[in-house]
Amino acid sequence: xxxxxxxxxxxxxxxxxxxFFLAPFIISTLGDExxxxxxLANSIVNYGYxxxxxxxxxxxxxxAYEYHRGDRLRASKYYSSVLVVNFIFSLLICALSAxxxxxxxxxxxxxxxxxxxxxxxxxxxxxxxxxxxxxxVLTCHAFIKNxxxxxxxxxxxxxxxxxxxxxxxxxxLPAHIFYAAVSAIVGTIFVFVSALGVNARLATGVKFRLxxxxxxxxxxxLKSGSWNSFNMISYTLINSVDLLLCNxxxxxxxMGVLSVSKAAILIIEAFVYMLSSVFAPRFVELxxxxxxxxxxxxxxxxxxxxxxxxxxxxxxxxxxxxDFYTLWLPFKNAEQIEEIYTLAMISVVPAVFLSCMxxxxxxxxxxxxxxxxxxANMVMSLVAVSSQIALLELTHWGxxxxxxxxxxxxxxRVACFDIFNAARNxxxxxxxxxxxxxxxxxxxxxxxxxxxxxxxxxxxxxWATFAAWGLAFLVAGYAASVFxxxxxxxxxxxxxxxxxxxxxxxx
Numbered sequence: 001x002x003x004x005x006x007x008x009x010x011x012x013x014x015x016x017x018x019x020f021f022l023a024p025f026i027i028s029t030l031g032d033e034x035x036x037x038x039x040l041a042n043s044i045v046n047y048g049y050x051x052x053x054x055x056x057x058x059x060x061x062x063x064a065y066e067y068h069r070g071d072r073l074r075a076s077k078y079y080s081s082v083l084v085v086n087f088i089f090s091l092l093i094c095a096l097s098a099x100x101x102x103x104x105x106x107x108x109x110x111x112x113x114x115x116x117x118x119x120x121x122x123x124x125x126x127x128x129x130x131x132x133x134x135x136x137v138l139t140c141h142a143f144i145k146n147x148x149x150x151x152x153x154x155x156x157x158x159x160x161x162x163x164x165x166x167x168x169x170x171x172x173l174p175a176h177i178f179y180a181a182v183s184a185i186v187g188t189i190f191v192f193v194s195a196l197g198v199n200a201r202l203a204t205g206v207k208f209r210l211x212x213x214x215x216x217x218x219x220x221x222l223k224s225g226s227w228n229s230f231n232m233i234s235y236t237l238i239n240s241v242d243l244l245l246c247n248x249x250x251x252x253x254x255m256g257v258l259s260v261s262k263a264a265i266l267i268i269e270a271f272v273y274m275l276s277s278v279f280a281p282r283f284v285e286l287x288x289x290x291x292x293x294x295x296x297x298x299x300x301x302x303x304x305x306x307x308x309x310x311x312x313x314x315x316x317x318x319x320x321x322x323d324f325y326t327l328w329l330p331f332k333n334a335e336q337i338e339e340i341y342t343l344a345m346i347s348v349v350p351a352v353f354l355s356c357m358x359x360x361x362x363x364x365x366x367x368x369x370x371x372x373x374x375x376a377n378m379v380m381s382l383v384a385v386s387s388q389i390a391l392l393e394l395t396h397w398g399x400x401x402x403x404x405x406x407x408x409x410x411x412x413r414v415a416c417f418d419i420f421n422a423a424r425n426x427x428x429x430x431x432x433x434x435x436x437x438x439x440x441x442x443x444x445x446x447x448x449x450x451x452x453x454x455x456x457x458x459x460x461x462x463w464a465t466f467a468a469w470g471l472a473f474l475v476a477g478y479a480a481s482v483f484x485x486x487x488x489x490x491x492x493x494x495x496x497x498x499x500x501x502x503x504x505x506x507x
Contacts, residue, residue: 036252080210086134132191242258284366311447319454376418
């Protein structure tokens, strides 16, 4: 697990560096509107997940569950059935996306100068999405063997290919939005090919055979995954519709500002999700073997480990946020920087709450109890979108209405539902995880207050001073939080895992 975690963090850092250099280049070269359409294109493509997540979201769980029970034939039947249905999904998505792209001007506001560029971007992203459907299923082998680091190493190479491709295109050719999509599909093709090699190396015995396709098993997956599809609708409403609403109600240029303010927050959320996903294979293994006490201990340790890794960077980002945006976007004036920083700070609040408890969300899939969280998410997302539309129509809050509505609803869901639902999934007292969550949140508050106070004594005038002070604050934050978050035995466990990576490269 520890090696999985470290390799995931390495991939995250590579992706962070790409976004760090790419965003200001696109904004300064093509403008806010063009950068906004990159975010919107990704959001629109994500709508396809609503259709496909119904099967794919639970495929790994069912395959891993049968594998750990020793029934590899049944695991292969699930695996084969999912691959077949994904081929059908791909054909359907191609047809729907072609109709949408050819009539793009009826759905969103696009400047004539960017129209063809946006069409090409969407077309390539949809093709990339279809190929990615198969990549998601092929990772089952690494998941059931709890060797996620093989996937993350592969993803690191894919990310490097993406970076090389996008830098070459922007350096040697006139700038266009669709270069990002071209680079993405190059990386996805590599992932697809390498996944076949990884699966052959692992030799799990789980194989694809067309004759193993079973419609009945798809019915089981549909029954379980339908709630995840319901969840995906909620996710899309809460995370992706804001750009579309901004395009329709405000302007395409404002959509670009919103995309810039969301860039760092999306990275934080991706970091949190990535950390959480590392623990999922172990959760499934323990649950499939009926070791609930072991699972409970593992979940609590995961909550603390995720908070330890995520909270210090978030605090540093809040403390140095204005300096970051000033240096990152030197072509923006002080008023624009303040607007972007304020939007980002509103959006970071739910990311903090998620960082303190995200591993608990894995228990919904692990225990196959998806109806309650899906219903709660749908209520939250409908309230959020309704609030956004109402505030845009009735107030002059503009972009602040979009981010505040989402932030308030997400915090309410975490605090009032997710923490208690996780305990219910394991048939534990409803306050089982409240103590760990509350402690993580208190550590964040103390750490943030200390960093903001200490920041007032620091002078930032260049990237060098920003990096030096930021690193110093980060190291100090980690040093303080490791003692505040973990107990004695847990610190020993954490240090043992780190030593095993440094000296042996394995658990």
